[in-house]
Amino acid sequence: MADEFMKGLALFSLGALGWITFGAWYRTPSYYEVVQLVNPAEGVETVYGEIGVLTGDVLYWLMILGPLTFWVLIPISRQLRSNIGGDAAN
Template sequence: MADEFMKGFALFTIGGLGWITFGGWYRTPSYYQVSQLVNPAEGVNTAYGEVGLLAGDVLFWLMILGALTFWVLIPASRQLRDALDDGDDDAAAN
């Protein structure tokens, strides 16, 4: 279980730091505004800017889905598999 936690934490950390970095570059017009990382992108006129916006969105979803996968989905699937295997063992013993 600790292995899955660390994998999820690593994806959460890498995705979060990347999202904050690209959000700071492309989605923060002023550091004095309340909403900084969720603003629409302004003034992105180059292909590199579009790649930066795409990278920020990909890293955001890596942060969310990576942690969700390793913290919730994999442990839940293992417990479901163990519960189903226990039911098969009880049926085979009778």
């Protein structure tokens, strides 16, 4: 169980760090505004800019779905499997 927790924590940390980094580069017009990181991307006219915005979005969803998978979905599937009787060893 600790193995799944660490995998989920690693995906959450990696996704959060990447999302904050790419959000600061592409979604923050000014550091003095209250709303940052969730603004729409402005002034992205290059392919590299589009790749950066897409990477930030992918890392955001990695931050959300990675821990959800390892902390909720995998333990639920193991519990269901053991309740059904298809798995002799946990």
